[in-house]
Amino acid sequence: MPTPVATQRTAAIDAAMADIRAIENDLGVTRSAVDAIRTRLLALAAERELFPLDEFPAPPPGGGERSRLYRLAQDDDDRFALYAQRSSAEVSTPAHNHTTWAVVVGFEGQELNRFYARTDDGGVIETGQHMVEAGTGVAMLPDDLHSIHINTPSLNFHCYGLALERLDERVFFDARNRAWKTFNSVSNIHEARPDRRRNP
Helix, strand or coil: CCCHHHHHHHHHHHHHHHHHHHHHHHHCCCHHHHHHHHHHHHHHHCCHHHCCHHHCCCCCCCCCCCEEEEEEECCCCCEEEEEEEEECCCEECCCECCCCCEEEEEEECCEEEEEEEECCCCCEEEEEEEEECECCEEEECCCCEEEEEECCCEEEEEEEEECHHHCCCCEEEECCCCEEEECCCCCCEEECCCCCCCCC
């Protein structure tokens, strides 16, 4: 039986995702659209009482897991997916794209986002940075490149135009070998939707 907070959280997430669908429908996959989606997600993240940290536990110490994804929303056709990423230790990624639009907004802790452009010799060059924390976020189009760098325990919201399990054409830049490689799709996601959780 969902708790009252979980019921309120589900209603707030459903309302936010309905608005996000409408934004994409009205504006398409454009810079204006992802900026508007970021604004809507920031409003959701501001309802802090709906997201108690103990309901999204960080990975236990001593294991190989540094961060954990919780699925908060995902359409039946795998569109418009929302996750909470909870990190307990240092987490970094190489420069990568998403092949769909992506928005990250802060809730707890800090996540440094670095942005890149491709260079003529097949590499990347950093073009800017933004620290994602409570009250801030970043918005990206499908071909935008970024990397994330987390040094403190954190929880952030990640929203995509297509579920992470379906993003099997993402690429990342392997700086050591100066080569682009396929970024494996994510599969180990914890279900956080009350109506989809399995009973113990």
